[in-house]
Amino acid sequence: xxxxxxxxxxxxxxxxxxxxxxxxxxxxxxxxxxxxxxxxxxxxxxxxxxxxxxxxxxxxxxxxxxxxxxxxxxxxxxxxxxxxxxxxxxxxxxxxxxxxxxxxxxxxxxxxxxxxxxxxxxxxxxxxxxxxxxxxxxxxxxxxxxxxxxxxxxxxxxxxxxxxxxxxxxxxxxxxxxxxxxxxxxxxxxxxxxxxxxxxxxxxxxxxxxxxxxxxxxxxxxxxxxxxxxxxxxxxxxxxxxxxxxxxxxxxxxxx
DNA sequence: ATGGTCGGCAACCGA
Numbered sequence: 194x195x196x197x198x199x200x201x202x203x204x205x206x207x208x209x210x211x212x213x214x215x216x217x218x219x220x221x222x223x224x225x226x227x228x229x230x231x232x233x234x235x236x237x238x239x240x241x242x243x244x245x246x247x248x249x250x251x252x253x254x255x256x257x258x259x260x261x262x263x264x265x266x267x268x269x270x271x272x273x274x275x276x277x278x279x280x281x282x283x284x285x286x287x288x289x290x291x292x293x294x295x296x297x298x299x300x301x302x303x304x305x306x307x308x309x310x311x312x313x314x315x316x317x318x319x320x321x322x323x324x325x326x327x328x329x330x331x332x333x334x335x336x337x338x339x340x341x342x343x344x345x346x347x348x349x350x351x352x353x354x355x356x357x358x359x360x361x362x363x364x365x366x367x368x369x370x371x372x373x374x375x376x377x378x379x380x381x382x383x384x385x386x387x388x389x390x391x392x393x394x395x396x397x398x399x400x401x402x403x404x405x406x407x408x409x410x411x412x413x414x415x416x417x418x419x420x421x422x423x424x425x426x427x428x429x430x431x432x433x434x435x436x437x438x439x440x441x442x443x444x445x446x447x448x449x
Numbered sequence: 450a451t452g453g454t455c456g457g458c459a460a461c462c463g464a
Contacts, residue, residue, distance in 0.1 A: 203456055229457065253457085254457050254458070255457085255463065255464095302464090340464095394464080395455050396464080397454085398452095400454095436455095
């Protein structure tokens with residue numbers, strides 16, 4: 194089973210890329226972030242047309258998450274159980290006997306902002322969410338735009354970027370607390386020394402061409418699930434399309 | 450050479 198994550202930065206603009214990429218690559222499950230579309234305008238017909246089940250939660254202008262799947266999507270829960278629920282940032286679902294948690298984690302703006310404190314709290318709430326619902330021996334896949342580059346190898350310049358909200362010691366601590374609960378970075382498991390990225394900032398001139406990137410989109414799996422992974426790679430092909438997203442998909446394959 | 454990002458959505462906000 195191939196599972197992927199992709200921050201589309203507007204699903205309506207990226208719809209042709211998503212449809213083509215899904216069908217060309219025979220993806221079983223695709224988790225999307227930053228769909229930027231309200232539920233009434235979600236392009237359900239397009240996914241009906243290629244026979245992908247779909248669940249989604251959006252809002253006006255910002256955020257928005259969705260799961261697309263060739264297999265039935267069951268037990269769907271949007272948001273955290275407590276306030277603020279952030280329904281357009283987290284979806285949990287069961288597909289093929291696996292729990293998938295698709296998250297769009299707050300970016301955090303700047304380290305001295307309220308939004309950064311909100312981001313740190315979000316990691317803490319997510320750990321509680323996992324602890325409440327699962328044991329680390331369950332097959333759980335946590336994926337999405339996590340807005341954190343875990344290690345120096347995951348950014349284009351670790352010295353200059355240290356202290357950025359997506360490469361910050363406090364966020365690293367928060368991530369490591371969740372990872373030590375029982376998640377494996379599936380990309381790192383398969384590509385130990387790969388200096389590869391999933392995001393290149395639009396605001397930097399020619400950032401993609403110059404490879405000034407970040408690895409902030411991830412596929413994390415609990416140990417029993419990670420044991421079943423056979424490959425994991427970042428697919429840069431969607432970046433070659435017209436009007437590409439600033440992110441590109443990450444894919445993991447599991448032999449279940 | 451005298452520049453320099455996107456998308457949503459209607460003036461700026463968020464990334």
